[in-house]
Amino acid sequence: MKEVVYTIKVEFGDCDPAGIVWFPNFFRWIDASSQHFFLECGVPPWREMERTLGVIGTPLVDTRATFVNAASYGDTLRIHTSLTELRGKSFVQHHRVMRGGDLVMQCEEVRVFARRREDGGIAAVPVPPGIRAALG
Amino acid sequence: MKEVVYTIKVEFGDCDPAGIVWFPNFFRWIDASSQHFFLECGVPPWREMERTLGVIGTPLVDTRATFVNAASYGDTLRIHTSLTELRGKSFVQHHRVMRGGDLVMQCEEVRVFARRREDGGIAAVPVPPGIRAALG
Amino acid sequence: MKEVVYTIKVEFGDCDPAGIVWFPNFFRWIDASSQHFFLECGVPPWREMERTLGVIGTPLVDTRATFVNAASYGDTLRIHTSLTELRGKSFVQHHRVMRGGDLVMQCEEVRVFARRREDGGIAAVPVPPGIRAALG
Amino acid sequence: MKEVVYTIKVEFGDCDPAGIVWFPNFFRWIDASSQHFFLECGVPPWREMERTLGVIGTPLVDTRATFVNAASYGDTLRIHTSLTELRGKSFVQHHRVMRGGDLVMQCEEVRVFARRREDGGIAAVPVPPGIRAALG
Numbered sequence: 351m352k353e354v355v356y357t358i359k360v361e362f363g364d365c366d367p368a369g370i371v372w373f374p375n376f377f378r379w380i381d382a383s384s385q386h387f388f389l390e391c392g393v394p395p396w397r398e399m400e401r402t403l404g405v406i407g408t409p410l411v412d413t414r415a416t417f418v419n420a421a422s423y424g425d426t427l428r429i430h431t432s433l434t435e436l437r438g439k440s441f442v443q444h445h446r447v448m449r450g451g452d453l454v455m456q457c458e459e460v461r462v463f464a465r466r467r468e469d470g471g472i473a474a475v476p477v478p479p480g481i482r483a484a485l486g
Numbered sequence: 487m488k489e490v491v492y493t494i495k496v497e498f499g500d501c502d503p504a505g506i507v508w509f510p511n512f513f514r515w516i517d518a519s520s521q522h523f524f525l526e527c528g529v530p531p532w533r534e535m536e537r538t539l540g541v542i543g544t545p546l547v548d549t550r551a552t553f554v555n556a557a558s559y560g561d562t563l564r565i566h567t568s569l570t571e572l573r574g575k576s577f578v579q580h581h582r583v584m585r586g587g588d589l590v591m592q593c594e595e596v597r598v599f600a601r602r603r604e605d606g607g608i609a610a611v612p613v614p615p616g617i618r619a620a621l622g
Numbered sequence: 623m624k625e626v627v628y629t630i631k632v633e634f635g636d637c638d639p640a641g642i643v644w645f646p647n648f649f650r651w652i653d654a655s656s657q658h659f660f661l662e663c664g665v666p667p668w669r670e671m672e673r674t675l676g677v678i679g680t681p682l683v684d685t686r687a688t689f690v691n692a693a694s695y696g697d698t699l700r701i702h703t704s705l706t707e708l709r710g711k712s713f714v715q716h717h718r719v720m721r722g723g724d725l726v727m728q729c730e731e732v733r734v735f736a737r738r739r740e741d742g743g744i745a746a747v748p749v750p751p752g753i754r755a756a757l758g
Numbered sequence: 759m760k761e762v763v764y765t766i767k768v769e770f771g772d773c774d775p776a777g778i779v780w781f782p783n784f785f786r787w788i789d790a791s792s793q794h795f796f797l798e799c800g801v802p803p804w805r806e807m808e809r810t811l812g813v814i815g816t817p818l819v820d821t822r823a824t825f826v827n828a829a830s831y832g833d834t835l836r837i838h839t840s841l842t843e844l845r846g847k848s849f850v851q852h853h854r855v856m857r858g859g860d861l862v863m864q865c866e867e868v869r870v871f872a873r874r875r876e877d878g879g880i881a882a883v884p885v886p887p888g889i890r891a892a893l894g
Contacts, residue, residue, distance in 0.1 A: 361786075366543070366639070367637045367641045369639045373517065385769070396770060397503070407502070410553050411552070412553070414550045414551075415550075419607075420607055466505075470558070472556050498653070499650060502771055503773045503831070521633070531695065533641065533694070533878065543634070640804075646783075647782075653780070653781065681776070682781045684823070685822070743828055
């Protein structure tokens, strides 16, 4: 199972008045790591996928996260991301956010590949074969 | 069981290139709704709690979220927040994000009341009696 | 000269470890107020403008901001926004962020109406007559 | 004059429905680059400065920014930051955000060193001698 690492540096502005990372920022970084994983597998950026396959992104359907240790500015965090399941229209990614050897938080995500609907909404599409091949 | 509603208006900048709310923003709003709930129950703001009780906030320990419908700019969302469990050191909040009668996403959170540790980290503290009384 | 007021409530997560609003959040709110101004003048949302006129938004070209008083969570801020100049392809907006009678910060912006270019970039377009009429 | 470079990678979630960087994010990165500059000069992080000198950060007083080229996800941006003036209580930083050889935006900032006031607000303090020496 392939694992890709995305590194971030926590900045002052990522932290709240308690002096620790304000938790929505973890989801910001995890979203970046989710997409970084695809790029590292050779999947083109969404703007190209939109032109060729009509895929506009991989919206989140379900997530479960556990926060184990606080982080603060100056910390370097490494997000270990892997694809643990590839279904017909959805996939599961697992992310572990590490500071050195310590687990900071971890998160499991179910996402779908999506296209635009005529009414402005979005709809899930089957995982495109080209992407399936890149991830296999 | 008390339920408090926090209303937000989705802005252009809350949306991503797919034209829908970028999901970390939902956690931003849920965090605001979590704290709004306490204020509505008569719990003072954290800055005051820090002076009187050493409580610096309610960091997240665990969250589970499901995304049902996409939202976009121009939408008015109402977050229905309730406290579903109050334990010794932690509590559970449930949030339903509605657009009119449609569920957009929902989320369950486990949080703790926390104080600063000498080493710069944070530690959970028993739910202060004054807060327990306000929530009862 | 028309002035429109956009109200925001400062949240805990909008503040940094110094306990005051982290300044990029002011630009987030000013961007929302800029667009709120157009909606209040009867200009349709950008998603509709994109379909009818090819206008995808009003990117910022130039801004100048002065920060006078700090703000913190719990504060209610009122952003007074006006259009001070409407040129051929650009316009100037002025924003004053008030907390009660106190000025918190103020900002002047030059923006353009933009369309997508074939190469993925954006280009300024003359202010559409329909918008010019709505603003007049 | 010392110049320090801070590198960032633009992510999908940094972009708005027009597909380009939502401008408040530039200020987020510039704030990080401003602080990165001090760290590179040997100035300790604010949390340490707060303990030793009572300095809680460098709030922004005045900024002027010009946006020249749009950026989008996938872009690598390099922020060239320098200190152009060091006054009694304030200082001026200049930031140029480059994508390869192209200027994306640039910004000049006036900031002060600040301490907490008893009433919860903040106040400017003279530039501490230790910092002045590090920057000299």
